[in-house]
Amino acid sequence: MKFTYKVVLGFIFSILLVVAFLKRLQPAPAPLPVPQPKQEQHAQEVKPPTLFYGMVVDSLAIVRNTVKKGQRLADLFAPYQVQGQAVYNLSRNSKAVFDVRKLRVNKPYDVVVTKDSLPVAKALVYYHNNIDYVIFHVDDTVFVEKGRKPVATVEKTASGVIQNSLAATITQMGLSPMLTNELADVFAWQIDFFRLYPGDRFKVIYEEQRVDDKSIGISLIKAAVFEHNGYENYAYYFKQNSKTDYFDEDGKSLRKAFLKYPVKFSRISSRYSGNRYHPVLKRYKAHRGTDFAAPKGTPIRAVGDGVVVAAQFGKNNGNYVKIRHNSIYTTQYLHMSKIASGMKPGTHVKQGQTIGYVGATGLATGNHVCYRFWKNGYQVDALQVKLPSSEPIKPELMPAYKLAKAQLKAKLDNIAYPPKATTAAIMGGAR
Numbered sequence: 001m002k003f004t005y006k007v008v009l010g011f012i013f014s015i016l017l018v019v020a021f022l023k024r025l026q027p028a029p030a031p032l033p034v035p036q037p038k039q040e041q042h043a044q045e046v047k048p049p050t051l052f053y054g055m056v057v058d059s060l061a062i063v064r065n066t067v068k069k070g071q072r073l074a075d076l077f078a079p080y081q082v083q084g085q086a087v088y089n090l091s092r093n094s095k096a097v098f099d100v101r102k103l104r105v106n107k108p109y110d111v112v113v114t115k116d117s118l119p120v121a122k123a124l125v126y127y128h129n130n131i132d133y134v135i136f137h138v139d140d141t142v143f144v145e146k147g148r149k150p151v152a153t154v155e156k157t158a159s160g161v162i163q164n165s166l167a168a169t170i171t172q173m174g175l176s177p178m179l180t181n182e183l184a185d186v187f188a189w190q191i192d193f194f195r196l197y198p199g200d201r202f203k204v205i206y207e208e209q210r211v212d213d214k215s216i217g218i219s220l221i222k223a224a225v226f227e228h229n230g231y232e233n234y235a236y237y238f239k240q241n242s243k244t245d246y247f248d249e250d251g252k253s254l255r256k257a258f259l260k261y262p263v264k265f266s267r268i269s270s271r272y273s274g275n276r277y278h279p280v281l282k283r284y285k286a287h288r289g290t291d292f293a294a295p296k297g298t299p300i301r302a303v304g305d306g307v308v309v310a311a312q313f314g315k316n317n318g319n320y321v322k323i324r325h326n327s328i329y330t331t332q333y334l335h336m337s338k339i340a341s342g343m344k345p346g347t348h349v350k351q352g353q354t355i356g357y358v359g360a361t362g363l364a365t366g367n368h369v370c371y372r373f374w375k376n377g378y379q380v381d382a383l384q385v386k387l388p389s390s391e392p393i394k395p396e397l398m399p400a401y402k403l404a405k406a407q408l409k410a411k412l413d414n415i416a417y418p419p420k421a422t423t424a425a426i427m428g429g430a431r
């Protein structure tokens with residue numbers, strides 16, 4: 001036993017010696033790996049997780065699709081291993097946020113899924129318009145939330161030359177048709193957009209709204225100049241006592257006391273004339289009105305504030321309404337399919353108020369409104385008569401207006417008109 005004990009002791013001792021020797025040969029051990037976690041932290045800071053509407057999707061995939069005809073929420077989730085019970089709970093509990101029966105065909109949606117061979121859905125984002133979306137979460141918890149994408153406002157400029165119509169030019173330039181409507185609205189009292197001249201041209205500064213770096217519309221025209229028949233009409237947007245309006249170089253409102261047309265979207269089918277061939281009577285007769293053709297039922301609006309003096313049926317006029325605006329002006333609207341309710345002598349109407357609907361009652365061949373205009377008791381051409389201005393810039397606000405106008409004018413003057421021979425335009429994203 002004693003021998004064995006000594007042998008063991010010696011054996012252990014020699015092992016220790018060898019270990020000590022080897023240790024001396026080896027370089028000193030590196031300090032504890034303290035910097036290691038630090039490096040990892042640093043790496044995370046450099047590469048943040050990929051977020052998709054607040055969800056971390058680094059290890060996930062996003063599948064884009066559109067709602068097909070007849071598809072319900074369960075159908076959208078069907079390929080992605082979602083329990084029927086989960087979809088049922090979603091549908092039931094989401095009503096306060098979003099009614100799943102309102103899913104619409106052709107609307108886009110994204111499904112956030114795992115990258116497995118049988119992908120599993122984590123969430124579904126449904127976009128019901130350009131801005132608003134709904135997220136159906138089917139991960140650990142099942143719930144619905146809605147959100148709005150950020151809308152960016154970008155100032156833009158454009159200029160163009162008219163060959164046929166403003167709408168045609170705007171379309172050729174690849175700009176939003178909303179710009180046509182806005183421009184026509186700004187200059188509605190100065191320019192007859194049914195009678196533009198080839199070579200009429202314009203420059204405009206406007207605000208465009210963008211979502212996901214795509215245009216979703218035009219929010220505002222800030223300034224514009226429209227050269228019509230060689231004369232430059234300027235328009236500057238300005239806020240006066242919480243009321244916004246467009247003003248000219250001298251601070252006069254571009255709005256006249258009357259709307260130029262009694263129907264918003266229409267086409268002039270017959271102008272005021274001392275002598276025209278009447279399609280129903282088959283003889284020449286003066287046409288003391290302007291005919292606007294529009295689909296049956298199109299609202300007819302009062303061109304200005306006033307009092308109804310007649311709202312009745314006449315053999316030739318059909319259903320018609322006549323409005324007295326003041327001691328000077330009176331207007332009349334004929335051939336209505338229906339007179340708006342509440343119209344009777346003495347009724348006060350507001351500018352733009354619907355007074356009836358386009359039709360073909362009385363002596364008329366097709367759906368249109370015959371618009372008649374009296375000034376000081378004499379019938380005149382509504383499209384030619386000079387109408388009074390609306391509120392100008394108040395004297396105390398004139399210095400502020402002049403400053404704003406000078407800045408906008410400088411910007412407008414910086415935009416070049418395209419050459420008259422072409423419709424081509426320049427456009428930019430100047431801020």
Ligand SMILES: [Zn+2]
Nearest residue numbers: 289290291370
């Ligand atoms: Zn007529």
